[in-house]
Amino acid sequence: MTTVYRPPDQNGRPEVLVSIQALRALAALSVTTYHALQWGDGGFDVGRAGVDVFFVISGFIMWHVTAGRYVAPANFLWRRLTRVAPLYWLSTLGVLAVAVVWPGFLPEVRPGWTHLALSLAFIPHLDPRGLPFPTLPPGWTLNYEAVFYLTFAAALAGPRAWRGRVVVGALTAVTAFGFLKPEPFYFLGANPMLLQFAAGLGLGLAVEHRRLPGPVVGMLMVACGLGLWVLEDALGIFTELWRPLLWGVPAFLVVGGALSLETGGGLAHLPRPLKRGFEVTGDASYAIYLLHLPATALIAHSLGWAHPWLFAPAALAASILAGLAGRAYVERPLLLALRRRFKAI
DSSP states (O other): OOOOBOSOOTTSOOOBOHHHHHHHHHHHHHHHHHHHHTTTTOOOGGGGGHHHHHHHHHHHHHHHHHTTSOOOHHHHHHHHHHHHHHHHHHHHHHHHHHHHHOTTSSTTOOOOHHHHHHHHTTOOOOOTTSSSOOSSGGGHHHHHHHHHHHHHHHHHTSOGGGHHHHHHHHHHHHHHHHHHSHHHHHHHTOSGGGHHHHHHHHHHHHHHTTOOOOHHHHHHHHHHHHHHHHHHHHHTOOOGGGHHHHTHHHHHHHHHHHHHHHHTTTTTTSOHHHHHHHHHHHHTHHHHHHHHHHHHHHHHHHHOSSOHHHHHHHHHHHHHHHHHHHIIIIIHHHHHHHHHHHTOO
16 A cells, blocks of 8 residues: 655655554454464454455545645556556466465465456456455455545546545445445445445545544544444454444544544654554555465465464464565565656656
């Protein structure tokens, strides 16, 4: 994901939004932990809510980095494509190659030419098992992101004053279509999870117009969001139909609360090493998210998963290392090379 900065300070240096970087890192690690535990008896189902956090953050970022200026739709889409696609395509082809020679390495990865083509094109579809997952299963979230990016790009073509209304209206229309024609559109992405992007966009507007609450309220929002997740998980309160409410609302509270804490000065005294750790891990969160399944599978097939107390931390560490390496040696170099080669702005 894009590193998010505040406007430059008086010396012209941009300051990283630590709150967003920290939440990216924690969201990626929560999903990683959930998938690691699935090799055994399961548990920590609420870890999947990291995806809901990502969606809210994505809506916020897209508004935050384009607010108050003209951005050509084609340039916006090019920057999104070069940011998201290269590592995803390489990761997809990599796990597919392994699946061909070792089907049991990642049992959920199913070969198929049509399946692969649709996956690489970010087109929602049913896999050979009849489930709405691309070749690299975590990529299902990128199909939602693609819908949001296309919608946002279309809004950029119109008047600035109408951008927010166009995006929210379009996402609402797609969601409504999914309710009216549920098979298979709701299942493939035309559902209220898209509205989490709109919620993040609302936070972007609040930051732009300095309408976020103060740090005390922000802290309460974070506590409330975390408390709702803990309570829902403890009581087993969850259904996919109500996911945008049960997990999306807490995600909105946590992201909004964290932003309120930071913009209100509540994170000003965090130790520099901690801030740097959040920045680095947040930058690598996308790579961690894409690479955690094969990294976890590698640990599972080498150490086994009979002892979760050993397996889960090892899988988490392997996923972080894979993400950091993927970010440093694959994702970032490819991004820079593509943008330099085609001179995208």
